[in-house]
Amino acid sequence: MVAARDHVDYNRNFLFNRTSDDCQIITADEPYLTLTGPSRAILSLEPVDFEVDLKFKRESEDGKALINQVLRYQRSPGPFGTILDNNLCTIRFHCKQFGETVEATILSVQIIHGSWPSQFAGKVFSKGASPLEEFLLLDFPDGDSPPVDRDGNIHLSRRVVSVDVNQNFQVSVQAYSACGSLKVPIATGDAVFEPKKDGGVTEKECDIGASCRVKIKVAWSLLIWSKLLLQG
Numbered sequence: 001m002v003a004a005r006d007h008v009d010y011n012r013n014f015l016f017n018r019t020s021d022d023c024q025i026i027t028a029d030e031p032y033l034t035l036t037g038p039s040r041a042i043l044s045l046e047p048v049d050f051e052v053d054l055k056f057k058r059e060s061e062d063g064k065a066l067i068n069q070v071l072r073y074q075r076s077p078g079p080f081g082t083i084l085d086n087n088l089c090t091i092r093f094h095c096k097q098f099g100e101t102v103e104a105t106i107l108s109v110q111i112i113h114g115s116w117p118s119q120f121a122g123k124v125f126s127k128g129a130s131p132l133e134e135f136l137l138l139d140f141p142d143g144d145s146p147p148v149d150r151d152g153n154i155h156l157s158r159r160v161v162s163v164d165v166n167q168n169f170q171v172s173v174q175a176y177s178a179c180g181s182l183k184v185p186i187a188t189g190d191a192v193f194e195p196k197k198d199g200g201v202t203e204k205e206c207d208i209g210a211s212c213r214v215k216i217k218v219a220w221s222l223l224i225w226s227k228l229l230l231q232g
Contacts, residue, residue: 014036075097112215
């Protein structure tokens, strides 16, 4: 697990939390942990503790300790990066602090017309003003249909993002062709939102090629003082 503790409630706010029966396979081509959190934005008016407790396992083995460390983050302008390491592994840790933000919760990404492009993999991601502000909300790389319910709602693995109030917020849905580690975009639909400091819910629609149309719904929430951390 990787979790943050801030002074809002000091509880663990999980960024990554998987059991040994649902582990993530790490390779040289895909070295990033697939984050599924936070469950709410992280307030950084006071120091924030990031707990990193990772184990590794081989087939038919129980998990063994890989790294167990706590990183204390103090407010600083601009992107922040550091390295956690021991004699077993090295982890690069990056985050970025915003001065004035709102919390965006992607309530739903719903297929409202047509169907997903046949035989293509896909992903849902959000984008801000810099590469550090691009976050994967879902990836289904097996060249099959996305995980949807009977109403066409796509089940996202991550929903909460901190958004700079002075920058537009984009949610993209992309179909791609996978060839090993290479992902070739086939069709991408982009929905651009203006952040709402007064809260509320906004909806946008976009097309993924000619065969699929989706509706994206985002809820906005303003935290007190809005000094938030954006996880990457």
